[in-house]
Amino acid sequence: xxxxxxxxxxxxxxxxxxxxxxxxxxxxxxxxxxxxxxxxxxxxxxxxxxxxxxxxxxxxxxxxxxxxxxxxxxxxxxxxxxxxxxxxxxxxxxxxxxxxxxxxxxxxxxxxxxxxxxxxxxxxxxxxxxxxxxxxxxxxxxxxxxxxxxxxxxxxxxxxxxxxxxxxxxxxxxxxxxxxxxxxxxxxxxxxxxxxxxxxxxxxxxxxxxxxxxxxxxxxxxxxxxxxxxxxxxxxxxxxxxxxxxxxxxxxxxxxxxxxxxxxxxxxxxxxxx
Amino acid sequence: xxxxxxxxxxxxxxxxxxxxxxxxxxxxxxxxxxxxxxxxxxxxxxxxxxxxxxxxxxxxxxxxxxxxxxxxxxxxxxxxxxxxxxxxxxxxxxxxxxxxxxxxxxxxxxxxxxxxxxxxxxxxxxxxxxxxxxxxxxxxxxxxxxxxxxxxxxxxxxxxxxxxxxxxxxxxxxxxxxxxxxxxxxxxxxxxxxxxxxxxxxxxxxxxxxxxxxxxxxxxxxxxxxxxxxxxxxxxxxxxxxxxxxxxxxxxxxxxxxxxxxxxxxxxxxxxxxxxxxxx
Numbered sequence: 001x002x003x004x005x006x007x008x009x010x011x012x013x014x015x016x017x018x019x020x021x022x023x024x025x026x027x028x029x030x031x032x033x034x035x036x037x038x039x040x041x042x043x044x045x046x047x048x049x050x051x052x053x054x055x056x057x058x059x060x061x062x063x064x065x066x067x068x069x070x071x072x073x074x075x076x077x078x079x080x081x082x083x084x085x086x087x088x089x090x091x092x093x094x095x096x097x098x099x100x101x102x103x104x105x106x107x108x109x110x111x112x113x114x115x116x117x118x119x120x121x122x123x124x125x126x127x128x129x130x131x132x133x134x135x136x137x138x139x140x141x142x143x144x145x146x147x148x149x150x151x152x153x154x155x156x157x158x159x160x161x162x163x164x165x166x167x168x169x170x171x172x173x174x175x176x177x178x179x180x181x182x183x184x185x186x187x188x189x190x191x192x193x194x195x196x197x198x199x200x201x202x203x204x205x206x207x208x209x210x211x212x213x214x215x216x217x218x219x220x221x222x223x224x225x226x227x228x229x230x231x232x233x234x235x236x237x238x239x240x241x242x243x244x245x246x247x248x249x250x251x252x253x254x255x256x257x258x259x260x261x262x263x264x265x266x267x268x269x270x271x272x273x274x
Numbered sequence: 275x276x277x278x279x280x281x282x283x284x285x286x287x288x289x290x291x292x293x294x295x296x297x298x299x300x301x302x303x304x305x306x307x308x309x310x311x312x313x314x315x316x317x318x319x320x321x322x323x324x325x326x327x328x329x330x331x332x333x334x335x336x337x338x339x340x341x342x343x344x345x346x347x348x349x350x351x352x353x354x355x356x357x358x359x360x361x362x363x364x365x366x367x368x369x370x371x372x373x374x375x376x377x378x379x380x381x382x383x384x385x386x387x388x389x390x391x392x393x394x395x396x397x398x399x400x401x402x403x404x405x406x407x408x409x410x411x412x413x414x415x416x417x418x419x420x421x422x423x424x425x426x427x428x429x430x431x432x433x434x435x436x437x438x439x440x441x442x443x444x445x446x447x448x449x450x451x452x453x454x455x456x457x458x459x460x461x462x463x464x465x466x467x468x469x470x471x472x473x474x475x476x477x478x479x480x481x482x483x484x485x486x487x488x489x490x491x492x493x494x495x496x497x498x499x500x501x502x503x504x505x506x507x508x509x510x511x512x513x514x515x516x517x518x519x520x521x522x523x524x525x526x527x528x529x530x531x532x533x534x535x536x537x538x539x540x541x542x543x544x545x546x547x548x549x550x551x552x553x554x
Contacts, residue, residue, distance in 0.1 A: 036520055062520060143408040148493070149328050150518035166326045171408040172504060173493035175514045179395075186400040187409055 028246055033061045034068020034081030037152035038235045041099060042081055044262045045254050056246065069093065072240050078247050080238040083152065094243065095236040098254045099268035102196040102232030103153050104219035106181070108188040109208035113137045118215055122161045124191060127169035132189060145183055145192030146170035153177075157193055160231050177267050178202075184209050195267035196224060196232075221269050235268060303535060307528035309521075319529065325495040327515070327523040334530055336495045340505030341537070343412060343498065344487065345480040348419035353473060355420075356427030363428075364435045365457060376432065383425035391486035394418040399490055406502040410492030413501040418486050423476035430475065434468025435461060467549060474545040478538055484509040508534045 032042055039062045046058035061077075068080030069090060086095045105121060107113055116124075116135060123129040125144055133139045146168050147154035158165060172190070174180040177198035184190045185208050196219055199211050211219040214231055223229040243251050253259065255273045263270045304311075314332070322333035359379065363372045394414055403409025438461050446456040462469075484507075492504020493514060506514075508530045516527050 036518065141407050143403075148514040149326065150515050150520075150523060152518070164326075164329060166324060166329055166331070170494050171492065172410045173495075173506070173514070175488065175493075175517075179489065182395050183399075183410070186396055187403050187407070189407060 028056045030056065030058045030079070030246055030250055031061070031077045032058065032068075032079045032081055032237075033063055033071045033077040034238075035065040035083035035235070036062040037083040037101065037155070038081035038098075038237075041235070041263060041266045041268060042237075042254070044266070045098075045259050046250075048259065048262065049250060049253050058250070068238065072238055075240065078239070079243075079251070082236045082238050084233050084236075086236070086238070090238075093238045093240060095234075095238050096243075096251050096255060097234040097236050097271045098259075099235045099263045099266075099270060100224050100232055101152060101156060101235055101268050102219070102221075102224040102229055103156055103193045104196045104199045104231070105191060105193050105212040105214060106184055106199055106209045107191050107212060108184055109210050110188045111137060111210065113212065114210065115213035115216065118161065121214070122163065125161070125168050125170075126163065138189075140189045143171045143187050143190040144169060145172045145174060145180060145190050147180070147193070148173055148175050151175075153193065153195055156231070156233060181207055181209060196221060196229075197264060197267045197269050224269050225272060234271075300535065303528055303532045307525050307532055310525040310529055313522075319533075325511075327519070327526055330522075332526050332529075333495075334508070334533055336497050337506050337508045337511050337530065338533065338537075339497050340412070340491070340495075341481055341507040341509070341534070344415040344419055344491070344505060344507060345477060347412070347416035348423055348480050349473065349477055351416065351420040352424045352427050352476060356424050356472075356476075357431050357469065359424075359428045360431035360435055361457065363432055365453065365461075379425045379428050382421070383429060387422060387483060387486045388489075390418050390422055391489035394486060394490035402502070408492060408504065410490055410504050411502045412491070412498045412505045414490040414492075415487050415505065415507070416501075418490050419480045419483060422483060422486060423480050426476040426479060427472050430472025431465070431469045434465035434472070437468065438464045470548055471545070474541060477541055481537055481541070482509055482534065483507075484513045488513055508537075 030046075032039075032046070039060055043060045046060055050056055050058055060081075065080075065082040065084060068077070068082050070080075071077035072080035072093060080093075082095070083101065086093060105116065111132070113132065113135060120129065120135050124135075124142055125146070127144075129135060130142055131139065132142055146165075147157070149165060154165065157163075172183055172192075174183055174192070177194040180192050180194045181198065181202045184192050196211070199209065199219070200221055203209060203211065213219065214229070217223060217229050219229060219231075224232050237251055237254060239247060239251075255271060260270045310332075318332055319334045322331045324331045325333050325336065359375075363376050367375060394417075398417060399409040399411075399414050401409075402411060402414055442460050442464060443456065446460045451459065487507050488510040491506060491510060493506040493510055494504040495506045495511075496503065498505050511530050512527050512534075515523070519527055
């Protein structure tokens with residue numbers, strides 16, 4: 001009995017001492033709040049940053065881009081995560097893009113269509129156009145491939161085409177980008193959309209899909225960088241003041257070459273920092 | 275004596291842990307779905323116009339019907355096929371053929387579900403698409419599920435048929451029954467509970483199967499009007515949306531988990547009732 005209690009006492013001591021030493025070391029703390037699109041990427045970046053700087057603890061919380069803006073203004077968060085460009089009324093904040101999010105409409109490579117207008121795509125997805133013949137293709141029914149609720153690509157798609165998800169008449173709903181590309185490669189009359197990063201990666205590996213030009217502009221990572229491709233948005237970190245110290249160090253790290261694999265793994269496009 | 279006591283306590287501990295895990299899962303599901311259950315009346319899961327959780331519409335019924343239709347369809351195909359294969363192995367196939375055939379079925383049971391899903395997505399769905407677009411459909415889900423539960427039914431039915439005492443067979447032969455007469459009149463009644471248990475097991479697997487169905491069913495939330503319409507199952511719904519769901523959306527996904535759990539509980543209760551009837 002006494003042996004047991006001694007052991008438990010030792011165990012408690014060991015746990016508490018490690019707890020305290022942990023608390024002492026983690027004196028530096030960084031809080032980020034905001035967009036749920038940016039949060040998974042920032043979470044990965046934060047984990048890598050923490051492993052390189054053992055004394056730092058980074059807390060990533062979601063709650064939407066507007067929460068990121070508010071928390072940064074109020075000083076609740078050190079850095080806000082915002083999945084869009086800053087509005088004119090938000091110019092009091094400093095924005096640092098860590099990645100670009102762009103989506104491309106894709107069809108099967110055997111589909112003769114190479115470009116569609118914004119209106120045509122909206123009509124196809126809402127079920128007003130149901131045959132490829134209407135937009136100059138072959139006489140076949142269009143299979144509309146949509147994304148599952150909650151995905152950032154869906155959100156960006158709906159926002160750009162000014163649609164609500166309940167207006168879309170899908171035939172297939174997919175989860176992640178690879179599943180979407182597999183679905184399109186198996187169906188010559190399907191149309192869907194995926195992250196540009198994922199689509200370019202798969203076409204380079206020979207997947208029989210075509211990225212459609214949108215309103216005359218080719219969907220490519222190049223056009224995403226130059227900002228001419230319309231169906232895209234920057235993923236920003238924002239701060240209230242010019243960042244210093246830990247905040248500055250983290251933002252520089254989040255925009256560095258080192259995190260590019262993490263950015264690409266989330267199917268975002270890395271930014272070019274000069 | 276000591277060993278008896280020890281074994282008794284070990285077994286009790288094991289039983290308590292298994293029961294506790296089950297209760298904990300149920301409690302966890304309830305806690306996670308509470309934010310939504312507390313806020314809205316449960317009838318909305320039946321009466322809302324559609325499933326668009328981001329727009330506050332939470333109708334789960336199309337997914338319940340999708341789950342049931344896919345499972346029942348798969349069972350309708352797999353039960354006769356499975357029992358026929360088991361009969362073939364035990365009573366009809368020559369020994370040099372029966373053994374490799376059984377190994378093959380065992381192999382089929384070991385294939386991971388994602389492989390079935392991948393095959394379905396790249397081969398089966400395009401094939402059905404040529405027949406009737408969009409290809410991803412209730413039919414594709416039924417066919418993939420059939421392949422997945424067929425070995426379960428075959429192997430349990432095989433075990434049950436094999437466990438029928440040889441004396442029964444000898445008795446039947448002595449009475450001059452034909453082979454089919456023996457199977458129908460003697461073997462089936464004796465092996466019934468084992469075969470039914472296998473079917474219940476297979477039904478549970480069909481209802482809960484996620485990845486393979488997610489890849490081939492099309493996942494559109496609707497009551498299907500035919501075999502070629504896409505459906506979404508409750509399990510696929512969770513897998514599809516959980517990764518990016520927050521707040522109420524997340525909670526309502528746990529409600530679909532709860533519904534799935536109730537479905538499986540109902541199934542096992544049914545199985546229990548059937549067993550009771552047999553011995554009554």
